[in-house]
Amino acid sequence: MELDELDRKAAELLDGFLVRKDLVRTFARQFPVPTYVVEFLLGRYCASTDPEEIEEGLEVVQRQLKSRTIKAGEEELFKARAREKGEIKIIDLIQARLDTKNDTYVASLPSLRLNDVRIPDDLVSEHERMLTGGFYAELTLEYDASIAQEQGGRPFGIRALREIQLSKRDVIDELARARQHFTTEEWKAFLLRSTGIESSSLTSRQMDALLLRMVPFVERNYNLVELGPRGTGKSHLFQQVSPYAHLISGGKATVAKMFVNNANGQRGLVCQYDVVCFDEVSGISFDNKDGVNIMKGYMESGEFSRGKESIRADGSIVLVGNFDVDVEHQQRIGHLFGPLPEEMRHDTAFMDRIHAFLPGWDVPKVSKELLTDHFGLVSDFLSECWSQLRNQSRVSQWQGHVYFGGALSGRDTNAVNKTASGLLKLIYPGDDLMPSHDDLEWSIHIAMEARRRVKEQQKRIGAAEFRNTHFSYTMGEDGVEKFVATPELQSDNSIGSDPLEPGQAWTISPGGQASTGQEEHPGLFRIEVNEGPGSGVKILNKPVPPAFRESIGYAEQNLYTRAGQLVGDREPRQHEFTVQLRAFDAAKSGSKLGVAALIALSSATLKRSLRGGLIVVGEINLGGSIEPIHNPVTLVEIAVEKGATAILMPVTCRKLLFDLSDEMATKIDIQFYLDAKDALFKALGE
DSSP, X not given: OOOOHHHHHHHHHSTTSEEEHHHHHHHHHHSSSXXXXXXXXXXXXXXXXXXXXXXXXXXXXXXXHHHHOOOTTOHHHHHHHHHHHSEEEEEEEEEEEEETTTTEEEEEEGGGTEEEEEOOHHHHHHOGGGGTTOEEEEEEEEEOHHHHTSTTOXXXXXXXXXXXXXXXXXXXXXXXXXXXXXXXXXXXXXXXXXXXXXXXXXXXXXXXXXHHTTHHHHSTTOEEEEEEOTTSOTTHIIIIXXXXXXXXXXXXXXXXXXXXXXXXXXXXXXXXXXXXXXXXXXXXXXXXXXXXXXXXXXXXXXXXXXXXXXEEOOOXXXXXXXXXXXXXXXXXXXXXXXXXXXXXXXXXHHHHTOOXXXXXXXXXXXXXXXXXXXXXXXXXXXXXXXXXXXXXXXXXXXXXXXXXOXXXXXXXXXXXXXXXXXXXXXXXXXXXXOOOHHHHHXXXXXXXXXXXXXXXXXHHHTOGGGOOOOOEXXXXXXXXXXXXXXXXXXXXXXXXXSOOOTTEEEEEEOOEEOTTSSEEOOEEEEEEEEEEESOEEEEOOSSOOHHHHHHHHHHHHHHHHTHHHHHTTOOGGGEEEEEXXXXXXXXXXXXSOHHXXXXXXXXXXXXXXXXXXXXXXXXXXXXXOEEOOSOHHHHHHXXXXXXXXXXXXXXXXXXXXXXXXXXXXXXXXXXXXXSHHHHHHHHHTO
C-alpha cells in the first residue's frame, strides 16, 4: 500500500493509535468476531507504519485469533482443551443472568454453546453490561473435574476477564492535539477512513450523511432515523465499530430489556450503552402496549419511570430501515416515515422527538471502491473518544453569533442545537478548539435540513401546528437570512414554497412579439441578482436578450430615482449588480419583466428574501408607471401549474380576471399592487 499525505500526517501525530483498515477486513472475514475486536488486537500489535513491525504483529494477531476464537463446529474441541489443561483463554461474547434457585450468577458463552458457566459476583457487579446485552471480552475459562462429578454441577467457570476496549482515559487530549494539524477537509476524510470508508470519490452530500451517522455516538439522548435503500451499510457503524453501541436486530424489544426489569430492578440497554440501534425498524414491536409510550417519554426527556422511581439515562436511540420505493414516489403517495411500524407511522408526537432524519438515499451503496486501504484510528480509541465527547456541548460556540428564524419551535431549536453540537464535536474534538465561520455554518445547515425533513413529514400527515416549515438562520446580527430546504422536495423547474436567496425573484413574461418577429408564448423565468461594491448593472447572459435588457434598464433607473421609497437610506448607485436571467420554458426573450427585476434589485440591496412561492408579474416604464397586462388569466393559470402559492399583479388586471375559473381562483392567492413601492412591500411580506 502506498502511504499518502494523510497517512503520513496521521502516523506522525497519532502513532500507536492507527491501524491499516484493509488488514481489519481480512481478519474480520476469517474469524467470528466484530470488527472492533479485531482492531483491538491489531491496535495492540500492529499500530505502526513500519512494514516489518506490521508483519510481526500480524503473525501474533493471527495466532491469537486462531487460538482464542471459536468457529462453528469447534465447540467440543475447545471444551476438551479446557478439560485437559485446566483452563484456556478465549475471546467471546459474555452474557450473564441471575439463577434465582441457587442465588448465584451464571454466564453464557454463545460460541461454546454454554449457558451455565460459574462467574464470581464481583466480576458481574464490575461489568454490569453482561446482564443486558453482553460484550466481547478476553476470558480465562477454567474447568473443574471435581465439580463435574457432582449432580447438577457446573464444571466451567470464568476466572478472569478483560473487556475489549481502551483502558486509557485521557484520549480526548491526544485527539485534540492531533486535530490542530489537519485541515477540516483532511479531518473529515480521516474520520471516515477510521470507520473504514474511503472518501476520495464521495460528494460533499454523501460525506455529510456519513458524518451525521456518527452524531449519536458523541451526543447524549440523541434520536436519529435513517431510512434508505438496502446495501448502504446502515447498521455497520452500530454493530462493528464501537463496543459502546448495541444493535437490536429484527426489531424485537422488551420494555424490561430496553429500560428496566421490574422483577429485579436491572437497568436496561439505554442505561448500559451510548447508542441503541434498532435494525429493520419496520419490525419493531414491544411486548407491552405501553412500550411505545415509555419510549416516547424517554426520547423526550431521557427519563423513564419504574413505579415511584424515575430513572435517568443518556443512551441515544437510532432507528434504521429500508425504503421499498424511491423517495419521489414515497413523497407523492404518503410521507417518508412510511416504513415505521404502525404504532409510530402516523404519530406526530413520536416524530417530534426525532432530532434528525438522515437521508439514506444520499449514502452510496457499499462497494469494494468505497472501502479504504489506508490508515485510520483504531476503533477502541475512536469509540472511547466519542464516548468521552458525550460529556461536552458546543452550543455556546454559536450563541450570540447565529440566530434561528421564527419558524423553529422549541423542539426544533433543541434538535438543531444537538445535531450541530454533535457535528462540531466530531470535527473539533477539543472543547478549546474554535470552529471556523464556514464550519459553524456547515453544521447549522445540516442540522436544520435534517430536522426540517422531520417537520415536513408531520406537515404531510396534516397536523396544523407543523404548517410553517421555512427554517432559516442568520449568521451575525447584520447577516443575511438564509433558508434551508430539503432537496428531495425541491424541483428545479417548479416553484417551491421556500423563500429564495435575497436578490432572486420568480416571474412570468406575458409573451407577445419577440425580437425575431415571431410570436412568443408566456414563460416562467427566475431573475437572480448579486450585489457588491462598485456601480452599475451588468447582465451575465450571453447574448443578452434585447427585451430583457430594456426591462433591466427601466428597473435600474427606477431604483435610482425612487431609492428613498424602495431601499431607504441605502445608496444603490454605490452598488454593482450582476444579473442573470434563467428561463424555464420555451420563451427566452424575457420581455416585460421590469417590476420583478426592480424588486430583485431592491431585495439584493436590502439583503432580504421575498416571500416563498411568489411570482411577480408586470412591466414598469421610465416614468415609474405600471403598464397593463393583456393576458392575466393565462399568467395565473401558468403560476398554478408551476406550483406557485401567490401571484402579484398590477391592479389594472383585476377587472380582466372575470374569465378565471373558480377552481383556479381557489388554488392561488392573487394580490394586486398600485406602484413599485406597493409591489415591493407586498413581495417582502410585511
